[in-house]
Amino acid sequence: MTHKAVPSITAYTDGPLLVRGDVEILDAAGEPVPRGRETVALCRCGVSSIKPFCDGTHKLVNFRTDPVAPQA
Amino acid sequence: MKLYERPAAAASRTQLPFAPRGHVSQRIVTLLETDPADAAVILNDLASHVERGIAETADIVNSDDLQVAMFLLYGLHYGSLTGVSADWEWQPELVACRLLLESAFEAALRASVPVPELPAPTAEAVAAALFALTSAESGPSLARFVAKKATVAQLEEFVVQRSIYTLREADPHSWAIPRLTGRPKAALVEIQADEYGGGRPERVHAEIFAATMRGMGLNASYGAYVDHVPAITLASLNMMSMFGLNRRLRGAIVGHLAAFEMTSSIPNRHYGNGFRRVGFGEDVTWYFDEHVAADAVHEQIAGRDLAGALAEDDPTLLADIMFGANACLVVDGWAGAQMLDAFMSHTSSLRMPVVDAAVPAVPTTVQS
Numbered sequence: 001m002t003h004k005a006v007p008s009i010t011a012y013t014d015g016p017l018l019v020r021g022d023v024e025i026l027d028a029a030g031e032p033v034p035r036g037r038e039t040v041a042l043c044r045c046g047v048s049s050i051k052p053f054c055d056g057t058h059k060l061v062n063f064r065t066d067p068v069a070p071q072a
Numbered sequence: 073m074k075l076y077e078r079p080a081a082a083a084s085r086t087q088l089p090f091a092p093r094g095h096v097s098q099r100i101v102t103l104l105e106t107d108p109a110d111a112a113v114i115l116n117d118l119a120s121h122v123e124r125g126i127a128e129t130a131d132i133v134n135s136d137d138l139q140v141a142m143f144l145l146y147g148l149h150y151g152s153l154t155g156v157s158a159d160w161e162w163q164p165e166l167v168a169c170r171l172l173l174e175s176a177f178e179a180a181l182r183a184s185v186p187v188p189e190l191p192a193p194t195a196e197a198v199a200a201a202l203f204a205l206t207s208a209e210s211g212p213s214l215a216r217f218v219a220k221k222a223t224v225a226q227l228e229e230f231v232v233q234r235s236i237y238t239l240r241e242a243d244p245h246s247w248a249i250p251r252l253t254g255r256p257k258a259a260l261v262e263i264q265a266d267e268y269g270g271g272r273p274e275r276v277h278a279e280i281f282a283a284t285m286r287g288m289g290l291n292a293s294y295g296a297y298v299d300h301v302p303a304i305t306l307a308s309l310n311m312m313s314m315f316g317l318n319r320r321l322r323g324a325i326v327g328h329l330a331a332f333e334m335t336s337s338i339p340n341r342h343y344g345n346g347f348r349r350v351g352f353g354e355d356v357t358w359y360f361d362e363h364v365a366a367d368a369v370h371e372q373i374a375g376r377d378l379a380g381a382l383a384e385d386d387p388t389l390l391a392d393i394m395f396g397a398n399a400c401l402v403v404d405g406w407a408g409a410q411m412l413d414a415f416m417s418h419t420s421s422l423r424m425p426v427v428d429a430a431v432p433a434v435p436t437t438v439q440s
Contacts, residue, residue, distance in 0.1 A: 012372045013196060014203070036362075037266050041369040049341065054368040056337030059207055 009042075014065050016041035016054035025052060087155040090298035094137025096125035100144045100169075108159045115165040122169045126176045133180055133403070138173060139306040143298065145170040146313040150243060152294050174314050178321075181311065185399045193387035195380030202327070202375050202397055206334035214408040215342035217415060224350050226415050229422055230343075231285055232297045233411060237309045239285075239294050241278040242267035244309070245329045247316035254385060256326065259377035263329070263370045277366075280359045287356040290426070300422040304407045311403055315396055323389030326382050327396030330374040335401070336367035 007021025019025070019040050025033040033052060041054035045063035048055045088105075092098040099121045103114045122141070129135045147153040148161045160166055191201035218230060237244075246264055249257060269275035282292035291297070298306070315325035344360035354361075379397075383390045414421035 012376060013199065015372050016368065018369065018372055037366060037369065038270055039262060039266070039369055039373070041365075041372060050365055053365050055341060055364050056368040056371065059203065060338070 011065065012041075014063055015058060017044055018042075027052075088153060089293070089295040090140075092137070093140045093303075094125065094135075096121050097137050097140040097144060100141055100166075103166075104144065104153065104156045104160060108157055108163070115163075118165055118169055119172065122172045126172065129176075131180070132173075132176050133184075133307045133406075134303045136303045138177075139303040139310060140298075142170070142173050142177065142310040142313075143306050145173070146310060146317070149313075149317060150240060152240065154295065174318070177307075177310065177314060181399055181403070182395070185395060185402045187391055187395045188398055190390055190394060193383040193390050195376045195384050198380040198383045198390070198393065199375035201394070202330050202379060203334060203371075205394070205397055206331050206401065214412045215339035217412055218346035219342035219349070220346070222346055222350075222415060227347060227350065227352075228288055228290065228426060229415075229420065230411065231288060231290060232426055233301055233305050233407070233421065235281070235285060235290075235292075235297055236301055236305050237312070238281045239278050239292065240309075241281060243278075244312035244316040245325055247313075248322050248325045251319045251322045252326075252382065255381035256378050256385065259373050259381065260326070260329075263333070263373055263378070266366055266370065277359070277362070280362060284356050284359045287352065297426070300424055300426060302410060302421070302423060304403075304410050308403050308407045311399060315399075321392065321396075323382065323386075323392030324396030324399065326374075326379050326389075327393035327398075328400040330371070330379040330393075331397035331400035332404075333367050333371040333374045335404075337364050337371065340364050340367065 005021055007019070007023045009023075010018045010020070012018060019042060020038070025035060025040070025042075027033050043051050043054045043058075044065075045058035045061060047057045047061055047063075049057065088101060092101045099114065099118060103111055103118065106114060125135075125138055125141070126132065129138055132138050144153065145166060148156065148166065151158070188201070188205050191197040218227065222230065242264055245260070249260055249264065252260060265271075267277050269277070269279070273279065285292040312325070312328060315321045315328055340360045340363035344357045344364070347357045347360065379393050383393055411421040
């Protein structure tokens, strides 16, 4: 039996969200978005030209992820 | 430009697709074209040739002869030299020559590449320092030129120059995999697995680049354009090979990869746009477009999980991580400037024209 890893989303400081594992990404119409690779980076600054994926442009607009949300 | 003459008889024994550029590289080519069993005479005075070559050279980074010599010696490890016996790889005299050349090359790099201010040896601090270092670059001016102004002939030169590394893309950094453990090893493998196509041979990045070359009517066999490129282009790859192949420099190869990935996504968007602007289709632009998304993933992993985690695990490597990152920026900056200066002054960046390529196959319709 192979160990099935729990899918994960990792928040990178001042950068995108990296998605690993068996997750389906859907667009606004509910259609699957081809991932193209095992680990993908989702835009969270809003300026990527290849949304929902990151294209590195957050670095040009000084996107910052702090402060983080307060603990509930 | 005069090229070093290759002995006609020896040329028939191997099929090296490029020529030596001075007495050191000539000596190594002659040796590699000799049966290993008959090579004692050449091997005996090889080190003295290398030592003299180093002593004669004021600037090893831009030395045609010594950069070709190193390219040949690293080629023995990659297996990228057509027709050359695999028995040469661990030949002691050749390894000794490589160490002599590397000693001089590394000293020259350390003299001209400053080590940036060191961050705290934590994954977050190292990632932040690497992103700050790579964003402090003066900007992707070669990339902007490619996007807005480059002619088809200049785009062809750009691809010829890039082919020296990119037809072996990712290989120099893969040497580091068994030299790492734990988190940095997993991070490097995660990046390299994507570089090598995630199990799909047609998606290996070097293969996608070969398709770009063929789509432009260029020769995608390895080494076809070594004669065309200046020493600095070979130095860029030789530096990666040196960092990757020497375990003591594993910090430098990790830092190099981080800086390389962090300066890739945005320039590749410009490159893709430039090739589209003159009418090339997806067969040619796929490589660049693929790297926009891929390297936006890789740069995050390389900064925090690879370089950052390595610095956490072994803080003694921090200085070399930052040195390797800056060496990537400085040396590739020199190589990029060599190209951009030539393009801006309407001259060629190559040592000789690309004559064997077909007329670039610019499609008449732009793909939607």
